[in-house]
Amino acid sequence: MKGALTRFRVMAYVVGVFLLLLVVAMVLKYAAGMDQAMKVVGPVHGFLYAIYLVLSVDLALKLRWSIKGTALVLIAGTIPFLSFWAERKVVEKTAQGVPL
Template identity: 60%
Template sequence: MPVEPTPAPTAAAPSPTVPPRVRSALARYRVAAFVVGWGLLLLCATMVLKYAFGMDWAVKVWGPIHGVLYVGYVLLAFDLAYKDRWSLLGILKVLVAGVIPVLSFVAERWVHRSVLARRRI
């Protein structure tokens, strides 16, 4: 009995190419989103220390640090938005995600997938 040759695997559909300047801005944004996400969770923990245990110093120390981190997040989000030509609504969604605990992690995944698929945010 003759054995039929197996067909060669078909190549996956080519993914859209992301311009290098967008790719580098995306990498910077992803780091910022991760750092701000963890920083916001830490800020929530310091608020628990302040209100539950009277440790005011925790928020006094971490609050300004988180503020600086968030400003960096905003600047890097604007950089990516400018280079990838986001809509105003997309920019607002990403900026709001930076102030709601855990949402920056969700927004980072959404932005990453959308940029790589070349979908407009």
Template identity: 70%
Template sequence: MSGAVTRFRFMAYVVGVGLLLLVVAMLVKYVGDSAGMMRVVGPVHGFLYAVYLVLTVDLALKARWSIKGTALVLLAGTIPFVSFIAERRVVASLHAGKAL
């Protein structure tokens, strides 16, 4: 299960940073009236979020998380900064031997 945790942690950080870049790209698009950055960051973030979903479900199945806990961690990648918080809580609960 350590491999699944490592993959999840990596993708949680990547998706968190990608989401912050997406927010910046949206600001540039709507405030600066320039959609160039959004054309690149949007699809990349979408792909990375899909990978995050797959790796999170993989970890959830291996760690026997509840459906509610799994859904909350999956949604963490959609709110800026929350994926960082979720990653810390997931790792802490796994080290404590608790399921989400």
């Protein structure tokens, strides 16, 4: 379980950072007409988000999260800054032994 939690934590931060980079790339694309950053960051974020989903579901199954808690953690990778908050909550709840 410790390994699954560590993998989840790393991917939550990585996905959160790349989501912020994606937002910057979108601003550059639509405000400055520079779409090259979007062509690079978009697919990378998508690939990393897929890994985040797999690792989150793995952790959810091991810790017996509810469907609602699992869904909220999965959605957290799509909203800027929310994956950082979700990661903290998952760590707190896991340390307390409380399922999501």
